Structures are given as C-alpha cells and as structure tokens.
Amino acid sequence: MSDQDKKSExxxxxxxxxxxxxxxxxxxxxxxxLAIWFVVSFGFGILLEDTLNAIPFFGFKLGFWFAQQGSxxxxxxxxFVYAKKMAALDRAYGVEE
Amino acid sequence: xELQTLTYLFVGLSFALYIGIAIKSRASTTKEFYIxxxxxxPVVNGxxxxxxxxxxxxxxxMAGIIAxxxxxxxxYLMGWTGGYVLLALLLAPYLRKFGKFTVPDFIGDRxxxxxxxxVAAICLIFISFTYVAGQMRGVGIVFSRFLDVDINTGxxxxxxxxxxxxxxxxxxxxxxxxxxQYCVLIFAYTVPAVFISLLITGNPVPQFxxxxxxxxxxxxxxxxxxxxxxxxxxxxxxxxxxxSTIDIFAITFALMVGTAGLPHVIVRFFTVPKVADAxxxxxxxxxxxxxLYTVAPAVGAFARINFINEVNETKYTExxxxxxxxxxxxxxxxxxxxxDGKIQYRAGAAFxxxxxxxxxxxGASGERIVTNTSTDSANEVYVDRDIMVLANPEIAGxxxxxxxxxxxxxxAAALSTAAGLLLVISTAxxxxxxxxxxMPHISDKQELMYARIAAAAAVGVAGYAGINxxxxxxxxxxxxxxxxxxxxxxxxxxxxxxxxxNKEGAISGMLTGLIFTIGYIGYFKIISPGDNVAANWLFGIxxxxxxxxxxxxxxxxxxxxxxxxxxTPQHVQDLVDHIRxxxxxxxxxxx
Numbered sequence: 001m002s003d004q005d006k007k008s009e010x011x012x013x014x015x016x017x018x019x020x021x022x023x024x025x026x027x028x029x030x031x032x033x034l035a036i037w038f039v040v041s042f043g044f045g046i047l048l049e050d051t052l053n054a055i056p057f058f059g060f061k062l063g064f065w066f067a068q069q070g071s072x073x074x075x076x077x078x079x080f081v082y083a084k085k086m087a088a089l090d091r092a093y094g095v096e097e
Numbered sequence: 098x099e100l101q102t103l104t105y106l107f108v109g110l111s112f113a114l115y116i117g118i119a120i121k122s123r124a125s126t127t128k129e130f131y132i133x134x135x136x137x138x139p140v141v142n143g144x145x146x147x148x149x150x151x152x153x154x155x156x157x158x159m160a161g162i163i164a165x166x167x168x169x170x171x172x173y174l175m176g177w178t179g180g181y182v183l184l185a186l187l188l189a190p191y192l193r194k195f196g197k198f199t200v201p202d203f204i205g206d207r208x209x210x211x212x213x214x215x216v217a218a219i220c221l222i223f224i225s226f227t228y229v230a231g232q233m234r235g236v237g238i239v240f241s242r243f244l245d246v247d248i249n250t251g252x253x254x255x256x257x258x259x260x261x262x263x264x265x266x267x268x269x270x271x272x273x274x275x276x277x278q279y280c281v282l283i284f285a286y287t288v289p290a291v292f293i294s295l296l297i298t299g300n301p302v303p304q305f306x307x308x309x310x311x312x313x314x315x316x317x318x319x320x321x322x323x324x325x326x327x328x329x330x331x332x333x334x335x336x337x338x339x340x341s342t343i344d345i346f347a348i349t350f351a352l353m354v355g356t357a358g359l360p361h362v363i364v365r366f367f368t369v370p371k372v373a374d375a376x377x378x379x380x381x382x383x384x385x386x387x388x389l390y391t392v393a394p395a396v397g398a399f400a401r402i403n404f405i406n407e408v409n410e411t412k413y414t415e416x417x418x419x420x421x422x423x424x425x426x427x428x429x430x431x432x433x434x435x436x437d438g439k440i441q442y443r444a445g446a447a448f449x450x451x452x453x454x455x456x457x458x459x460g461a462s463g464e465r466i467v468t469n470t471s472t473d474s475a476n477e478v479y480v481d482r483d484i485m486v487l488a489n490p491e492i493a494g495x496x497x498x499x500x501x502x503x504x505x506x507x508x509a510a511a512l513s514t515a516a517g518l519l520l521v522i523s524t525a526x527x528x529x530x531x532x533x534x535x536m537p538h539i540s541d542k543q544e545l546m547y548a549r550i551a552a553a554a555a556v557g558v559a560g561y562a563g564i565n566x567x568x569x570x571x572x573x574x575x576x577x578x579x580x581x582x583x584x585x586x587x588x589x590x591x592x593x594x595x596x597x598x599n600k601e602g603a604i605s606g607m608l609t610g611l612i613f614t615i616g617y618i619g620y621f622k623i624i625s626p627g628d629n630v631a632a633n634w635l636f637g638i639x640x641x642x643x644x645x646x647x648x649x650x651x652x653x654x655x656x657x658x659x660x661x662x663x664x665t666p667q668h669v670q671d672l673v674d675h676i677r678x679x680x681x682x683x684x685x686x687x688x
Binding site for chain 2: 019022023026030033034037041042045046047049053057058059060061064065067068069071072073075076078079080082083086087090093094095096097
C-alpha cells in the first residue's frame with residue numbers, strides 16, 4: 001500500500017464514516033473479489049477452458065491449468081487480500097475490535 | 098523391517114500421539130467442549146480446519162478420481178477450494194461476530210424462531226451423518242489392506258481412538274489432535290508425490306512435474322503423453338473430459354456453496370478470538386488445503402501413467418505384487434476375454450457392475466475368476482478408483498516406509514474429519530435440541546454430560562455404518578453437499594446480507610430447497626438409479642450438481658414469501674447491524 005493510501009485512510013479515520021458507509025465499502029470490495037473468484041474458476045477453468053487450451057503455459061494447456069492449479073492459487077490470494085483490505089477498512093471507519 | 102511391522106509402528110506412533118494430546122486437553126466446560134474456549138490462534142485454527150475438512154475422500158479417493166477422469170475431476174479441485182472464498186468473504190467473520198456456539202444457534206436467533214433452529218439442526222445432523230459413515234469406511238479399508246486385520250476390527254480401533262479424544266476433549270481435544278493429524282497427513286501425501294514426480298519427470302515439485310517432460314528422454318510432456326495414450330486406448334483426452342459444460346458448472350457451484358455451508362467447517366471459525374482472526378484463519382486453512390489439492394492432480398496423472406505402463410499388455414503371471422494384492426481384496430478384477438493371458442486396458446467397463454468372484458477359484462493364468470457378465474468392450478480389467486493413492490507408492494516401487502506412512506496419513510485424514518463431524522452432531526443434540534428447546538433448565542455441567550453422551554452415541558452409529566455400509570453410502574455423499582448448498586448456505590447468507598429476510602421466508606426457503614434436492618437426488622440415486630442418465634436430468638444437471646438449483650429455489654421462495662408476510666422485528670434488524678461490524682465482538686457466549 002502506498003503512503004498516499006495510508007494518508008487518505010488516516011483522514012477517513014478522523015471522519016469515522018457511518019456504519020452504512022462501512023457496509024457499502026465492504027460490499028464494493030466483496031463485489032470485486034467475487035468477480036475475480038468467478039472469472040478464474042467458472043470463466044477460465046470451465047466456460048473458456050476450450051479456448052484457453054490453445055495457449056501453452058509452462059507445459060500445461062492454459063485452461064486445464066486454471067481448472068486444476070491456477071484457480072486454487074488465486075483463491076488463496078483472494079482471501080488474504082480480503083483480510084488485509086478489511087482490516088484497513090475496519091481501522092478507517094473506527095470499527096476494529 | 099517388514100512392511101507390516103513398519104505400518105504398525107507408524108500407525109501406532111501416530112495413535113499414541115493423538116491419545117496423548119487427548120489426555121492433555123480435556124474439556125471441563127461447555128465452552129471448551131463446543132468451541133475450545135474461543136482462544137485458538139488463527140494459523141493453528143487454519144491447520145485444524147484443513148484436517149477437519151480433508152477427509153478420506155480428499156486423501157484416499159480424490160487423486161484416484163482425477164487419475165481416471167482427468168479434466169472432469171476439476172469440479173472437486175475448484176469446488177472444494179473455491180468454497181473457502183465464499184466462507185471467508187460471506188460467512189465466517191459475521192458468524193464469529195455473532196458469537197454463539199453453533200450454526201442452528203445463528204439461524205434460530207436471526208430468524209427469531211425455534212422452528213428454524215430445529216430445521217437447521219436436523220439438516221446439520223443429516224448432513225454430518227452421511228459424511229461420517231464414509232470416514233469410518235475409509236478407516237476400515239486402510240486397516241484391512243495394510244494391517245491385515247478384518248475391516249470390523251479396523252473400524253472398532255478407529256471408533257476407540259475417536260471416542261477418546263472427541264468425547265473427552267470435545268473441540269479442545271479435537272483442535273490439537275487435528276493439528277497433529279494435518280502434519281501426519283500432509284507429510285504422508287507429499288513424500289510419495291515428490292518421489293514419483295522425480296521418477297517420472299526428474300522434477301521434485303509435483304505441481305511443476307505435472308507440466309514437465311517425461312524423464313525417459315522422449316521429449317513429450319506428461320499431459321501430452323496421457324492425452325495421446327488415452328485416445329489410443331479409446332478414452333477421451335485427459336485434459337478434455339466428457340461431462341457437459343453446464344454439468345461441470347453446476348457441480349462446481351454446488352460443491353463450492355456446499356463446502357461453505359458445511360457445519361463442521363463453519364463451527365471451526367467460532368474458536369478464534371476475533372473477527373479479523375476468522376478472516377485470516379480461513380486464508381490459512383486454504384493454504385494448508387491447497388498444499389494437498391495442488392499436489393493431487395499431479396499424483397492422479399502420474400498414477401494413471403504408471404498404471405497403464407505396468408498393467409496394459411502385461412501377462413497376468415508377470416504382474417507386480419500390488420496387482421494381485423488388490424485383486425485379493427476384490428478391488429481389482431480381470432477377465433481374459435481374448436484368452437491371450439495378457440491384460441488389455443481399454444475404455445469402457447470390462448464387465449457389468451463391481452466384480453463378483455467365484456470364491457477362490459483360479460482361471461487359466463492363475464487370476465481370480467470374475468463371474469460378472471462380460472461387456473462387448475475390449476477392456477478386460479476393473480480397477481476401483483479408491484485404491485490409487487494407497488497403491489501408488491507400491492506401483493512406483495517406493496520403499497516400504499513410504500507405504501507405511503501413507504497408511505498412517507489415510508487414517509489421520511479419516512479420523513480428523515470423523516471427529517469434527519461427531520462434535521457438531523453432539524453439539525446439535527445437546528445444545529440446539531436439548532438446552533435450547535426441550536430441556537432449557539439443565540446446568541452447564543449437565544449440558545456437557547449430554548454432549549458427551551451424544552458424542553458417544555454418534556461414534557456408535559458411525560461405527561455401525563462403517564461396518565455395515567448401506568449400499569448407497571457412496572451415492573449419498575452428493576446429499577451432504579447438495580443439502581448444505583440448498584438449505585444452510587442460503588439461510589445464513591440472507592441472514593447476514595438481507596436484513597429484511599424474515600422467518601417465514603427463511604423457513605419456507607430452507608424447506609423447499611431441501612425437499613427439491615432430496616427428491617431429485619433420491620429419485621436418481623436410490624429410487625430409480627437406472628434413469629440416472631443425462632437425457633433425463635433437469636437442464637442436463639446431474640444429481641451431484643443439483644444443489645445449485647436447490648439453492649436458487651431456496652432464494653426464490655424465500656424472497657417471494659418474505660414479500661407477503663410480516664416484516665422482520667426491529668430487534669432482529671439491530672442484531673444484523675451488530676454482526677456487520679467487527680467492534681464489540683467479545684468472546685463467544687451462551688447468552
């Protein structure tokens with residue numbers, strides 16, 4: 001996270017937005033992360049599998065790789081990104097434990 | 098040392114470890130029994146969750162399914178991991194903030210209704226029992242193959258161990274044994290995978306080995322080799338699969354949502370100290386799960402290559418020992434259709450159904466005679482997919498200690514999951530049904546006693562199911578996920594994200610979702626299995642994937658009913674506001 005981001009969060013902390021704003025920010029984050037969740041698994045691994053299989057990827061066909069390896073790595077990353085961003089959001093809105 | 102002595106040693110040592118932990122961490126209050134006191138570190142909880150989640154199905158069966166169905170098996174890989182994203186983002190932190198002991202607790206309070214609580218408790222008990230029967234069976238198989246005792250003795254030993262730490266230690270005992278079991282199972286899974294990856298590709302990391310060239314100098318990669326060999330033998334290409342796209346989509350979705358709705362997994366997130374810990378802990382759980390799940394596709398692919406190399410066009414008299422060992426257990430069967438004394442492995446079933454043997458009578462090459470009616474297929478060999486992980490080290494010719502380790506790992510996987518399931522069953526009985534409904538005046542001590550009695554009874558029932566597996570055990574695993582997807586997941590999700598959802602909506606949604614899903618799976622899996630073909634399925638969706646539709650029906654009915662019934666009371670709307678922010682969580686409590 002850049003210094004600029006930290007600064008703007010600091011400002012928010014002073015303002016302490018309402019719980020409704022916190023919830024909306026949470027939903028926006030969820031929407032983004034779940035879109036990625038959907039694209040790597042149902043998109044790349046299933047619906048576009050055949051198309052992506054034309055692309056070689058480190059000895060794999062790309063669609064097959066997403067279905068049996070890649071999507072899992074992305075899932076792990078998504079949860080940690082979520083945990084980190086939510087912790088920042090909790091602080092910004094002053095609702096941390 | 099003999100293989101059997103080594104196996105006894107490894108299994109014995111691991112069991113001693115589990116019992117030691119059980120004795121050290123006895124639970125003395127319901128809070129310790131239900132949620133380990135609520136002070137479990139998120140990484141520790143992540144590891145325990147991984148062991149809790151990865152069952153005999155993940156450890157023993159999954160790589161075998163991948164080996165024999167290639168791309169189609171991606172539904173399990175994505176479905177059983179992607180569910181954690183839903184769990185972490187949509188459920189776990191809020192349920193932790195809610196701060197009670199069980200899933201029916203949340204549903205009962207959020208929908209201000211004992212009827213909702215009881216429906217949820219019954220779903221939970223049903224889901225968990227279907228699941229646990231399979232675990233005990235897994236224990237029995239490992240015992241009978243590697244320790245040369247009969248399946249019943251194996252199941253009894255497993256029951257005794259689980260009894261020790263689940264009944265005495267409750268969640269506290271289970272948490273720390275699960276951590277130990279995770280270490281045993283991941284080591285046991287990875288070591289043979291690394292060996293085999295080295296043998297086949299020269300790359301020690303199985304995840305990369307799967308994408309590497311074969312070490313035989315042919316310049317062909319593992320997956321190319323599999324694709325071309327399988328097509329030659331009449332199968333579909335390994336990387337393409339045969340299920341329809343809509344079915345793959347529906348099954349993956351049902352497994353993801355079902356995973357997120359499985360009560361024994363959800364309840365693990367009640368044990369961490371804070372909301373932020375619940376989020377992180379889900380991430381750690383998935384890291385530990387991914388260590389096995391990204392290795393499994395490699396194990397599956399290597400196993401298929403090895404199997405074809407060792408078996409196809411080999412004379413029966415020259416087959417390796419493992420082939421005859423598993424044939425002896427009835428999990429491999431061979432009919433020499435063309436009378437050449439060699440095993441032909443081709444696409445299609447060799448004969449109708451599972452092999453039935455003519456006692457110990459031997460055929461012309463010395464094989465056990467299979468009495469089933471032959472099919473027209475050129476294929477001559479039946480192989481049970483569940484043996485692949487257990488047989489893999491033998492097939493690859495690995496040292497005996499690796500084989501012994503795999504046996505201990507399989508037991509760790511089955512026992513850790515069984516214990517987690519038994520715990521939520523006993524909690525649902527003692528807490529959700531007795532304390533919250535039928536015997537509200539019992540003290541904490543009495544409730545703890547009932548929890549132990551319920552756990553002991555559940556161990557007994559699970560053991561019975563392991564010894565006398567109902568014929569449909571394998572078939573009803575689809576039930577566990579389908580029902581979790583169609584009943585619990587939508588009710589919890591709407592409880593958190595849609596403040597206006599009222600009790601009438603939630604209950605009617607759960608019931609219609611349940612009835613539809615039970616009806617569909619029951620019809621195709623139990624009542625009329627002959628009709629279970631794609632042409633008869635709704636939208637071409639198999640019973641394994643129907644939970645997705647059940648979930649949509651649940652949502653649709655819930656929203657429709659909610660519109661025409663009394664609104665959610667203010668104090669419940671306030672409760673929802675309260676669980677949406679992390680501050681003021683405190684530790685989980687009964688009141």
